Amino acid sequence: MMTPRASVFLYPWDVVGDPAAPRRIAELGVRQVTLAAAYHSTRAVTPRHPRHRIVTARHSAVLYPPDERRWAGRTLRPYPQDWVDAADPFGAAAEALAGAGLEVHSWVVLAHNSRLGAEHPDTSVVNAHGDRYPWAPCIGRPEVRDYLVRLAAEAATRPGARGCELESCGWYGLAHLHAHDKIAGVALDGAGQLLMSLCFCDRCRDGYAAYGADPEDLRAAVTAALLPYWDGVAAAPPAAAEAVEAAGAWARIVGLLGEGRAAAVLGWRRAAATRLQREAVAAVRSRAQDSAFRVLLHATPEPYACGANAGVDPAEVLTFADGLVLPCTGGPATRTAALEPCVPHRRPHTTLAANLTVVSGMGGTPATLAEDAAHAAELGADELRLYHGGLASAEDLARVAEALGALGA
Template identity: 65%
Template sequence: MKASAFLYPWDVVGAPAAPARVADLGVRQVTLAAAYHSTRALTPRHPRHRVVTADHAAVLYPPGDRWRGRTPRPRPAGAWAPGDAFGQAAADLTAAGLDVHTWVVLAHDSRLGAEHPGTSVVNAYGDRYPWAPCIAQPATRAYLVDLAAEAAVRPGAGGTELESCGWYGLAHLHAHDKTAGVGLGEAGQYLMSLCFCADCGVGYARRGHDPEELAAAVRLALEPVWRGAATGPHWAGVEKLIGAGPAAATRAWREACARTLQEAAVAAVRAAAPAGFQVLLHADPVAYHCGANAGVDPEHVLSVADGVVVPCTGGPAALTPFTAHAGERTVLAANLTVVAGMGGSPATLAADARAAVGAGATELRLYHAGLASDGDLALVGRALSLIG
């Protein structure tokens, strides 16, 4: 079974032993970050450093001429990935016999929100989420689509994986995040992730709901939740809180925005890419979910992209909604965390991979070969040798 390991360019650049180490795990491919959000990451085997602090979301290569005179535009990385760090790392990995695909994070960018506040999601209370661009706004959508095309199609890459190609919401894991004091539940998270910017207001109005009245209804519905009331399970909880009609209107608007963004991003990548270039989306099969694994309609997304990368660390159930719509060449990649300190289980990787295959997975993704300890990597290599 084909397996791909996630890496950052800084895991490879300046670390001559890194490409062979990854290849020796038994993977055939690396999914290498080309555009990534801010982060602080361990590099436990690098000859020169142990911690990399990426201060802001950045492209990890020199931005192209298409951005000249445009606002917003992607920012190049700082000292953590100078110059064409992606290109250098990709060349080193290719020389070790590994295929390289790009890893592109789209609608998750705190610097974009800090420099251009009007691009951000605005909740029902008027609070802005600078990490979450509103994907309903035409100018923001145009930026994200162009970013997808440029960052995905880097020299030497045979495909791409688009992360955050949809809505981001309240849940973020922001720096020193302190938002867990009230248990919002899935329904409360949804309501706190609704956007009420001007463009979203127009969208709600077109579906028969005054945006100011809708925002007031959301605030009223959340009052008991702030005092500890349970929200009810899943979508039924949203309908219970604000009513079935308003809930359906918000969902219809948001899902339409996500679907059309996904269509536009994939089309832009394919227009810029050579024939045979593979396009996958990191995806959650529940269309109203927010986050890095953007909520999608399984049938729709598999009619647009070549496949999906699905989080399976907690089990392979999320694969099931995609299997009914998969074609002969559809990629259903099970994403398994292999860093024990981040909640992964490298010791059970072989069993987890077999379970994923049983649920329909055609490939594996291993998160994350650069962050994992030596012990974790030894377990990964052993598991991949058993899987074959």
């Protein structure tokens, strides 16, 4: 069994203004950094930075100067940042990291942008109740897809990047780390989350119709299926509900909506997501003009899924993407569910990267990283992604270095 190649996630603000950061990361034992080039709004701790401890990224932004010629005359365009004291934060960080012998790959967040939805409401997902999700651009809309593909090509191929990872390259929905969130009062299982994530904008209604569903009938069926959640009662007896959930959220969706409606939902959403993914990968490759430039997707092997890890069909997506970064934090069952469906469809140069959280305060388990990584490798992972080198405490990073040293040995 080969030792998986490891990469650690970083933000440019973890490096810019901290001359010690590149060497500190290199000494963990990683050979690669996945560096954010386009990212959503966040509030992040920087526990070792000599100038600050908290960085507030107030809105989704590109962490480099966007090419004005590329975006001239376009309504939808990327927002520049102003919270990192550098004209080109990605470029400055990439240069410093490369100077420490680290290979830099860009990290690009696509369909997750609250400011875009606030300033252009018509671009957002609209749920079955008519509520808009400003943080979730509807990828079924041609103008949104065009914007995301252009953004992917520009942000992924920054000078100094040797490859890229596209996050949120698919449907986004209800789930969102929102300021002062107040939606946990009603318990939504996987099926409930998905029902609340289905889009009913004009383009999606047309999409459902094209796949054989009456849009208004489908909307009514979704709102009816959600009623038991609002009432706080289970849609099925507890034992039955557990059995259905174990079979997967989609099995429950089929039961709630009926096979015909569910097939139309999956057909439209899968087609829209696959089109975005194909076009984004092709645009990045065209702009990179380097056959060695790898394009990976953050994904989960469930075509109906939405969120940062886009839902994909491994048999399809691995025919055009160079690989997948798969969520593997949470124990053996999580890693098995993420990796096993992908392995049969890998090509000779396909990358399957196990994404493991190494921040204890965010649910990570750096103390078991060596065991978790070894298990992922047994399942077919050939690379690791460690989330997140800038957010982790010194103790967490020490455990990461110890684990990577053991794996290397």
